[in-house]
Amino acid sequence: MTKLRSWGTTTTAAAVLTLTAGVLLAGPAAAESAPSPTVPSPATAFPAMAFPFALGQQVYSAGIHxxxxxxxxxxxxxxxxxxxxxxxxxxxTVHLQHCSGGDWVTIDHAGGWRTGYYHMEAIQVTDGEQVEAGAPLGSTGNALPCGGSSTGAHVHFTLWTLPAAPATAAAPGDREAAPGDREAAPRDREANDREAAIGDWDNVSYARLTSTVAAAYGQPVDGKEIGGWQFTAGAEQYDGTATHLADRQLVQLPGRFRDTP
Ligand SMILES: [Zn+2]
Known part of the structure; x- marks a missing residue:
């Protein structure tokens, strides 16, 4: 089965070195017992939420990463x-995040939690729209609006917490430097980071979303309960398990399961 990677970088020498160093320096025990210093404490407990799809159908998950x-x-x-x-x-509240290659979707929930939906096609929601649980957002796909990669239709579902500040429009002039943030002057990068903090991720590149933004606001899927299943990350990228809390059914990830009502 093709692995459905998203945001995937092509293998580079730097990536290989980083992974190799991680394996050499941190065994599974260390990885499990040592809290990551890059994960901020969320302001509020993770809210009870459903899966980002309807109940009663077969689902493939490429795992936690x-x-x-x-x-x-x-x-x-x-x-x-x-x-x-x-x-x-x-x-x-829906935010359509705009990039040169199209849009992707985030939703801000009560308590400062944000969920993300990358790779979607045929997006059905609008910027600022208030949605209820179960509202259709779009279709799984291979869209790459801000970069990344995808090798099979899926949604890259992401968890973040954000500071308790409402999203606001960008100050005039801030937007100009955003698309080429690697080339942006330091002052512009600071302006972009302030925008990122309040939730406007328009034109935030794939590279910065997966590094700066993820480090500042990303929250681990490990331990979270979604749709009545508890997710546990594995030692490696895309590894893990899903446990159906009602009957303790255990699914190895990547893998298929049927989300029963
Ligand atoms: Zn993904």
């Missing part, structure tokens, strides 16, 4: 529901 699939907090999990319809798992 970091936003770039190689390094950093494992704040993402890929889902491919059979009906391909992505739905809001919890009520909230």
């Amino acid at each position: 970091s936003d770039d699939g190689s390094d950093g907090v494992k704040n993402a999990i890929d889902f491919s529901p059979a009906d391909r319809t992505v739905r809001a798992p919890l009520a909230g």
Whole structure:
């Protein structure tokens, strides 16, 4: 089965070195017992939420991974529901995040939690729209609006917490430097980071979303309960398990399961 990686970087010498160093320096025990210094404490407990798709269908999950699939907090999990319809798992406010290659979707929920939906096609929601749990957001797909990669239709579902500040429009002039943030002057980068903190991720590149933003706001999928299943990250990227809390059914990830009502 093709692995459904998203945000995936192509293998580079630097990535290989980073992974190799991680394996050499940190065994599984260390990885499990030592809290990551890069994960901030969320302001509020993780809210009860449904899956980002309808109940009662077969789902493939490529597993739990970091936003770039190689390094950093494992704040993402890929889902491919059979009906391909992505739905809001919890009520909230939609942000359409615009990039040169198109849009992607985030939803801000009560308590400062944000969920993300990358790779979607045929987006059905609008910027600022208030959605209820179950509202259709779009279709699983291979869209790459800000960069990254995808090798099979899915949604890259991501968890973050944000500071308790409302999203606001960018100050005039800030937007100009955003698309080429690697080339932006330091003052512009600071302006961009302030925007990122308040939730406007328009034109935030894939590279910065998976590094700066993920390090500042990413929250691990490990231990979270979603749709009545508890997710546990494994030692490696894309590893892990899903446990159905009602009957203790255990699914190894990557893997298929049927989300029963
Ligand atoms: Zn993914």
